[in-house]
Structures are given as structure tokens and as C-alpha cells.
Amino acid sequence: MSIELVTMIVTVASTLLGLAAGFGWMITRMDARFESFEQRMDARFERAEQRMDARFERAEQRMDARFERAEQRMDARFERSEQRADSRFDRLETDMGEVKTAVARLEGPTPHLLLSR
Numbered sequence: 001m002s003i004e005l006v007t008m009i010v011t012v013a014s015t016l017l018g019l020a021a022g023f024g025w026m027i028t029r030m031d032a033r034f035e036s037f038e039q040r041m042d043a044r045f046e047r048a049e050q051r052m053d054a055r056f057e058r059a060e061q062r063m064d065a066r067f068e069r070a071e072q073r074m075d076a077r078f079e080r081s082e083q084r085a086d087s088r089f090d091r092l093e094t095d096m097g098e099v100k101t102a103v104a105r106l107e108g109p110t111p112h113l114l115l116s117r
Helices: 003-107
Strands: none
Touching: none
16 A cells, blocks of 8 residues: 555545544534524513513403403393393283283173082
């Protein structure tokens, strides 16, 4: 084996080894950068998520309060209408009693089922 061939093999091997080492170093650096970027983005998304949760919680509280007020108004209206309906039914009951009496007067006494002799 000649010295030129040995030199060529050593040169190619050291070049390939240098390229592999450089590529490994580059991948390690890229992983570190991506990791730091990912950490920053995770922190940013966490803060945004907390802000959104707080906003949704406030909106939910406002909507709950609004629905509670609406329910109270509807309950009050229902009670008033129920009272009016009760008074209407009371009047209707009185009127029905009068109608029954009037019909009974028009028809006369009820006939007996068994006649007495």
C-alpha cells in the first residue's frame, strides 16, 4: 500500500468524521434553539389561556347574573298573572254558580227516578 493511498484514506476518513461531528453539533444547537422556543411559546400560551379563562369566567358570571334577574322578573310576572288568573277563576266560579241557579230555575225541579203511589 502506497503512502498516497494511506493519506487519501486518512483524509477521507477525517473529512467524514469532521462532517459527522459538525452535523451532530448543528443538530444539538438546533434542538437547543427549538427547545427554548418551545418553552417560550408554552409560557406565552399558558398566559393567554389564563387570560381567556378569566375572561370567560367573568362573562359567565355576567350571564348568570343576567339570567337570574330575568328569572326573577319572569317569576314576578308569573305570580302576578297567577293572582289575576285566581281572581278570574273566583269570578268565573261565582258566575258559574249563578248560571247553574238560573238553569235550574228554567228546568224546574229534577224528576224523581221512583214515583211514589
